[in-house]
Amino acid sequence: MSVEDNVVLKASNVYGEYIISPSTSIKAVNNVSIELRKNEIIGIAGESGCGKSTLIKILYGYISYPLTAKGKILLNNKGNNIDVLSVSEDYKRENIWWRIVSYIPQNSMNVLNPFMRIGDHFSELLRKHLKIEKDEAYKMAEEYIVNMGMRKDILKAFPHQLSGGMRQRIVVALALLLKPHIVFADEPTTAVDVVLQKVLLQFLIDKQRELRNALTIVTHDMGVHAMVTQRIVVMYAGRVVEEAPTEPLFEDPKHPYTQALISSLPRLGDESPRKGLWGTPPDLRNPPPGCEFHPRCPYAMDICRREEPVFTKYENEWKVRCWLYLKR
Amino acid sequence: MLALFKKVKTMSDSILKVENVTKIFRYGFLGFKFKAVDDVSITIENKPLIFTIAGESGSGKTTLAKLILRIYRPEQGRILFMGRNIYEIDEDLFHKNVQPIMQDPYASFNPMQKPIRYLKETARNIAGIKDEKEVEEYVAKTLTYVGLNASEIIDKYPHEFSGGELQRLAVARALLPRPKIIIADEPVSMLDASLRINVINLFKKIKDDLGIAFIYITHDLATAYYMSDKIAIMFRGTVIESGESKRVLSKPLHPYTQALLESLPEPDSRKRKQWIEKRIRFSAYIEEEEFIAKGCKYVFRCPYAMDKCKTVVPPYIRVNDTEVRCWLYEAK
Numbered sequence: 001m002s003v004e005d006n007v008v009l010k011a012s013n014v015y016g017e018y019i020i021s022p023s024t025s026i027k028a029v030n031n032v033s034i035e036l037r038k039n040e041i042i043g044i045a046g047e048s049g050c051g052k053s054t055l056i057k058i059l060y061g062y063i064s065y066p067l068t069a070k071g072k073i074l075l076n077n078k079g080n081n082i083d084v085l086s087v088s089e090d091y092k093r094e095n096i097w098w099r100i101v102s103y104i105p106q107n108s109m110n111v112l113n114p115f116m117r118i119g120d121h122f123s124e125l126l127r128k129h130l131k132i133e134k135d136e137a138y139k140m141a142e143e144y145i146v147n148m149g150m151r152k153d154i155l156k157a158f159p160h161q162l163s164g165g166m167r168q169r170i171v172v173a174l175a176l177l178l179k180p181h182i183v184f185a186d187e188p189t190t191a192v193d194v195v196l197q198k199v200l201l202q203f204l205i206d207k208q209r210e211l212r213n214a215l216t217i218v219t220h221d222m223g224v225h226a227m228v229t230q231r232i233v234v235m236y237a238g239r240v241v242e243e244a245p246t247e248p249l250f251e252d253p254k255h256p257y258t259q260a261l262i263s264s265l266p267r268l269g270d271e272s273p274r275k276g277l278w279g280t281p282p283d284l285r286n287p288p289p290g291c292e293f294h295p296r297c298p299y300a301m302d303i304c305r306r307e308e309p310v311f312t313k314y315e316n317e318w319k320v321r322c323w324l325y326l327k328r
Numbered sequence: 329m330l331a332l333f334k335k336v337k338t339m340s341d342s343i344l345k346v347e348n349v350t351k352i353f354r355y356g357f358l359g360f361k362f363k364a365v366d367d368v369s370i371t372i373e374n375k376p377l378i379f380t381i382a383g384e385s386g387s388g389k390t391t392l393a394k395l396i397l398r399i400y401r402p403e404q405g406r407i408l409f410m411g412r413n414i415y416e417i418d419e420d421l422f423h424k425n426v427q428p429i430m431q432d433p434y435a436s437f438n439p440m441q442k443p444i445r446y447l448k449e450t451a452r453n454i455a456g457i458k459d460e461k462e463v464e465e466y467v468a469k470t471l472t473y474v475g476l477n478a479s480e481i482i483d484k485y486p487h488e489f490s491g492g493e494l495q496r497l498a499v500a501r502a503l504l505p506r507p508k509i510i511i512a513d514e515p516v517s518m519l520d521a522s523l524r525i526n527v528i529n530l531f532k533k534i535k536d537d538l539g540i541a542f543i544y545i546t547h548d549l550a551t552a553y554y555m556s557d558k559i560a561i562m563f564r565g566t567v568i569e570s571g572e573s574k575r576v577l578s579k580p581l582h583p584y585t586q587a588l589l590e591s592l593p594e595p596d597s598r599k600r601k602q603w604i605e606k607r608i609r610f611s612a613y614i615e616e617e618e619f620i621a622k623g624c625k626y627v628f629r630c631p632y633a634m635d636k637c638k639t640v641v642p643p644y645i646r647v648n649d650t651e652v653r654c655w656l657y658e659a660k
Contacts, residue, residue, distance in 0.1 A: 047520035193384035193547070198591035198608050205604065220521065223550075223593035227603045250597040264525045265595045266554030268577055274554070276525035280490040 007076060008181050008214050009036040009059065009101075014071035016051070016058050016238075026284045028054040029069075030238035033311075036182055039212040041205070043229030043246070045222060045261070049281055051238040052218045053106065056184045059216075060103045061085070061092050075100065077181075099129060102175040104185040109167040109192075112159040118170055119155030122177065129178055148173045148207075165196040169203055176207055182214045189224065201228055222265055226250050231317070234258045237281050237292035240311060244318040254320045256297045291323065299324060340411030343509055343541055344372040344396065344426075349405035351391055362619040364391040366565035367405070372509070372558075374410075376539040378531065380552040380573060383562035384588075389545045392562070393513045396543070397428055410508075424454050427502040431514040433494035437486040443497050444482050447471075447504065454505040467504070474500045474530060492523035499530060509541045510534075516551065528555050549592055553577045561585050564618045564625040571650030581652040584626045624655070632656055 016029035028051040036042060036059075044052045058069045061084040073084040077100055084096070097103075105111055112121060122141035123134060130137070142152045150169065159167055168188070175183060188204065189197040205228060208215045217229060225232055225246060232249050234242040234257065242255040253259045257277075264276040279296040282288050288295060294304040304323050311321040351365040365388045372379050383389045394400045396407060398414055407414045414422060430436045437443050444467070451463045468478035474496045486494060495515060502510050512531070516524040532555055534540050546552055552559055553573060560570035561582065569582040580586045590606055609631070618625050624637045636655055645657045 047522065194549075194591045194593075195384070195587055195608060197593070198603075201593075202604075202607060221593065222521065222595040226595045226597045227593040227600050247597040247600075250595065260522050262595055264522045266525065266528075266550045267594055267596060268550055268553050268589070268592070271554065271574075273529070274525050276529075277522040278526065280492070 005076075006037050007035050008038050009073065009075050011035075011059060011073045012071060014055070014058060014069065014073060016054050016063075016067060016069045018054075019066045019068060020285075024285050025068075027238050027287065028067075028284060029058060030287075032071075032235075032238075032240050034059075034233060034240065034243075036214040036216060038181070038214055039208075040231060041208060041215045041217065041229045043225040043232045044216065044218045044235060045220065045225050045232055046235035047220055047261075047281070049284075050235040051284075052220075052235050053186055055235070056103075056186060056216060056218055059084070060101055060184055061087075061096065062103070075182075098125065098175075098180065099178045100180055101182045101184070102178075102180040104171060104175045104183065104188055106186045107191060108171040108188065109164040111171060112167060114159055116158075117155065118157050118159065118162070121170070121174060122155065125174065125177055144177065145173065149203075165192060165199065168192070168200055172200070172203060172207070176211065179211055180213060182216070183208075184216045184218070186218045188217065188219070190219065190221070197224075204228075222262060234261070237287060238284055239292060239321060240319075241293065241321045242319065244320075248318070254314060254318070254325060255293075255322050256299055256324070257293050291321075340408075341374055342371045342408070343374040343410060344370075344543075345408040345411075346370045346392070346396065347405050347408065349392075349395060349402045349407060351388075351395055351400055352403045363565050364388045365395065365402070368392060368562075368565070368567050369405075370560050370567060370570065372541060372543065376535045376541055377557040378535055378542040378544050378555050380544045380546060380556035380559040381562060382546055382549060382552050382559060384547055386564070387562040388565040389562050390513055391565075393428075393511050393543065393545050397426065397511055398422065420454070424456075424505045425508045427505060427507040427510050429495075429498050429502050429510060429512040429515045432518055433491050433498055434486065434518075436498050437494065439486050442483070442485055443489075443494075443501075444478075444484075447497070447501055450501050450504045467500075470500045470503050471497075473503070475526075476500065490523075491519050492526065495519060495527050496530065499527070499534075503534065503538070503540075506538070507540060509543065511543045511545070513545045514547070515544070517546070517548070524551070531555060549577060549588065550594070561588070564621075566625060566653065568626070568654070569650065569652045575648070576650055581647055581650060581657060582626075582654050583630045583632055583656075587629075624653070 012033045014029060014032045017025040017027050019025045032055060046052045059073060063069050069085060075082045075084055119138060119141055123137035126132060126137040126140055127134065141155060145155060146152050189200050229246050232244060232246050233240050236257050242258045250262060253262050260277045264274055266274055277296050282292055290306050291304045291309050294300040301323060309321050309323045309326055311319055312326060314320045314325055347369055349365055349368050350363055352361055353364050354361050381389045381392060395402050409417060409426065437446065447467050448463055451457050451467055457463050457466055471478045476493065476496055516527050519527065528551055531542055535542060544556055556573045559573040559576050560567045563584050569576055569585050580589055591608055593603065618628060621627060623639045624642050627633045627637045634655060642653045642655045644651045644653055647657050
């Protein structure tokens with residue numbers, strides 16, 4: 001077993017652009033390289049418009065106009081490498097989605113078909129992928145839902161009869177049904193209350209521990225990252241600016257943006273004055289020269305305005321994209 | 329009118345008093361009724377302070393804000409501003425003194441109109457400044473105060489601003505009439521975290537510099553702890569715990585407040601182990617049942633539920649300056 005076997009998805013130099021007219025496009029994801037590992041919860045952090053949702057959409061392989069993507073995304077399926085960006089959509093539908101990679105979309109409480117019973121959502125998926133009969137599929141669904149810690153009569157309900165939290169758990173259960181190696185969750189708990197948020201996150205963590213898969217959580221909520229993830233990727237203006245194991249990152253963030261992101265958050269039991277960032281993220285149709293963060297950065301130097309920093313290793317597992325840590 | 333108002337001012341030691349207010353909403357064909365705000369009483373003292381009303385979605389906190397702003401009329405109870413019923417005060421005078429800041433900065437400005445025009449109208453019509461030059465100066469001064477540059481925003485439409493800037497514009501607009509109190513309903517929930525704190529710090533500055541009180545309505549307990557002096561926690565239309573913010577949020581009494589604080593994910597990885605290990609019990613409770621419950625509304629989820637809780641609404645019980653509505657604290 002080499003280290004490579006642990007990597008279930010390896011993306012290198014991925015670009016994602018939204019085409020808005022023949023001459024202009026928004027560079028939502030700009031030269032991102034990322035690895036997802038088996039049995040690890042990885043978090044993608046950043047504020048609205050930083051490209052975090054676009055990135056996982058590309059990694060999942062769901063690319064449709066106006067989004068275009070290039071780069072290399074290798075999916076490791078038991079030793080066989082599949083390039084997600086070069087295979088057809090039919091192939092992904094048949095062989096990749098749900099089985100190897102699954103995706104929990106934003107607003108997941110509203111993605112169930114309102115005309116279908118919960119049980120039919122499950123049995124249809126099972127029938128399509130396992131090529132089995134309806135009765136058998138239904139029986140499997142029943143077993144599965146009980147295993148997931150829910151009552152089996154839920155299968156007879158229509159989505160509107162369930163509470164939002166229950167529906168979200170159903171969507172998570174659906175995404176995990178075929179035991180995928182990689183699960184992408186896009187803001188899984190944004191619209192819910194804190195108590196329910198904790199219940200849902202606990203559910204996700206428990207299932208991850210059971211299946212030992214690679215769980216990717218995308219959220220702007222640094223609190224969720226601190227409590228749940230093992231490794232964090234911080235994005236700003238389409239770029240990954242910092243990547244590090246969660247605990248050391250929260251103790252001593254390196255990139256000035258990550259520092260601002262963490263130190264601006266008020267905490268219970270702490271009244272010390274906190275400062276935020278001024279200004280706004282750059283317009284991605286026309287990003288500034290040099291480092292994208294320099295207009296807002298308190299440490300901006302001349303070189304930051306002229307030249308792009310490179311994403312380099314700071315320490316073992318720690319990478320940062322900032323001139324402060326680059327030897328010139 | 330103003331003279332009368334000044335006289336009233338000296339009489340009252342509370343700026344705003346909500347007394348046993350109930351708001352009933354009906355829905356469905358036969359008019360299924362439920363109380364969005366159920367017998368709520370709060371007092372906001374007449375001094376600059378930030379009073380937080382915290383609760384989850386469906387707790388009635390926005391309805392309460394709308395009742396205070398005269399957008400809804402309560403079915404029962406009354407709301408006193410400076411000791412007078414808000415419906416007995418002249419509407420213009422009331423709105424001069426009680427100003428709102430809404431949640432969605434993009435929805436609070438007319439997209440077809442330059443915000444500067446709106447600010448000037450507010451200065452003319454509500455703050456009552458007549459001279460055009462004075463209006464301009466006053467608006468520019470207020471904009472500088474909230475950290476915006478008047479000359480930069482003069483030609484801009486709402487879509488040309490960022491969310492943070494628009495929210496500061498909304499704050500400037502609310503400040504123009506020099507109100508006594510500002511009702512801010514989730515003012516920062518639509519903003520990015522790094523910008524959020526700037527608006528919150530601005531509120532603290534306004535409170536200290538201008539002596540304006542705030543009602544800060546939120547679901548975010550960390551910002552509530554950071555900025556507010558007093559807090560009231562709402563659940564399903566009732567206030568279940570209220571008192572000094574720091575005390576309530578560090579030593580919560582009500583089981584619901586405790587559950588809220590335990591499930592709050594904090595940006596501090598040292599608390600991680602504790603957070604993961606402390607599990608929350610999830611039961612498939614039904615929201616409507618909680619709204620129409622006869623006794624304590626938290627009884628369906630409460631780990632300490634007793635028989636009494638199911639039938640009798642707990643009264644306000646005072647424990648060390650905190651008021652809590654829970655039978656656990658009944659004097660033996």
